[in-house]
């Protein structure tokens with residue numbers, strides 16, 4: 001009778017990741033991770049080759065937003081691992097459960113061999129929640145710890161360095177499995193209920209814990225019951241449908257939007273922060289209310305060590321379960337008299353008009369109107385992102401993905417590729433500035449190889465618009481912010497996709513409509529004038 005080959009430590013790790021729901025890993029191999037990749041594939045986790053480890057990490061994140069499982073990045077020793085630093089820092093600041101698997105030389109060998117050898121664990125330590133070096137005797141425990149730490153509390157990256165000989169070492173699955181704790185609700189909410197009952201100008205600020213707690217429905221129910229308007233961070237856009245009369249949209253980066261939203265928050269008598277992580281917010285959101293007058297209830301996943309604000313009452317618990325419990329037995333009163341919320345919503349809409357003939361706002365408005373409501377959009381860093389995050393309405397959570405903690409360029413294209421790979425039937429569009437697109441243009445090769453009709457919109461203004469604007473505002477000379485015009489549509493065609501250049505709304509609409517039914521990806525280069533964002537974000 002044929003014997004099954006003995007399990008390797010890499011197999012145990014891969015099997016545990018499979019059991020955690022992982023089906024896809026992205027990266028670039030080197031000799032040091034070949035066993036690992038083999039183990040992942042044998043366990044049922046497909047390995048996908050990206051053209052840069054940083055992009056690979058964002059592709060993995062894109063998959064995670066669709067299937068909920070931890071994301072997996074695989075990088076080889078030295079340069080491979082170092083190429084992943086940005087996306088790992090992003091996962092840390094953007095709270096993404098990313099398992100970072102790097103290959104390394106064996107400890108004994110590293111004592112007398114130096115080529116490409118550096119201390120991966122030390123590099124990743126400040127930008128991960130935890131780090132491990134795989135050992136054959138504890139492979140299952142290390143895998144389980146990594147998955148638990150990455151996904152529980154506020155999610156984040158966990159690094160596992162895998163020495164070459166350990167990956168191949170015979171190992172047994174020790175079978176440990178921990179039980180996830182049930183959602184917690186604080187025993188005594190008397191004080192919070194009193195404040196809720198007495199509030200006439202309450203406001204909710206919702207953040208990303210709501211996504212991970214799956215509390216969007218509970219939040220919307222609570223807001224409707226008590227007539228409480230909801231501001232979200234960019235990451236939490238859609239936790240209440242953004243067309244809802246109580247939704248005030250996303251906040252965080254736009255001084256123009258803040259000019260409307262912050263005075264409203266300052267006028268509130270009760271602020272309920274629901275899963276709100278201020279890492280996404282600009283300085284205006286540091287102590288935005290009068291701490292002596294405004295009552296603030298924080299319901300969140302982790303204790304407040306950020307000191308962006310302090311709450312009157314801090315509750316570390318499940319957001320949805322706590323909102324359900326908070327509302328129990330409280331009689332809803334009248335809130336925000338005189339139609340203040342509707343007036344604010346209208347003012348925000350006027351600040352970001354949809355009716356421009358052409359320019360970035362017209363591109364965003366036309367794309368939103370043309371693409372189906374269930375489209376998943378991704379957006380890069382830059383001036384275009386600030387405008388788009390204010391204008392792009394999300395009907396549900398995780399419909400606009402971006403880097404809003406680290407705010408890194410080069411994320412939108414690979415995020416979209418990951419989303420499309422995990423959800424091939426969903427319309428997927430990425431928006432990038434021309435500089436951000438150039439950082440990852442090589443991933444058009446991956447777009448062709450993975451297949452699918454992802455749409456890549458590029459705002460072409462030959463400038464780092466956000467930085468150029470700041471440079472001008474400081475009356476500094478124009479240095480290092482403008483660059484040449486390039487044929488971005490041709491880049492799409494060069495890699496086997498479609499490529500279209502547009503300069504008006506009608507052509508953009510036609511290009512988007514064609515792209516939705518195309519058999520390959522499409523790059524749409526939208527040429528916009530310089531200085532398009534002046535006074536607009």
Ligand SMILES: Cc1ncc(C[n+]2csc(CCOP(=O)(O)OP(=O)(O)O)c2C)c(N)n1
Pocket residue numbers: 380381382383384385407408409410432433434435436437459461463464465466467
């Ligand atoms: C990796 C990285 N490098 C630099 C920055 C700083 N930065 C923020 S926005 C921006 C300009 C982006 O230009 P572009 O992609 O053309 O978008 P635009 O601002 O023109 O919309 C830069 C350089 C960053 N956020 N990330």
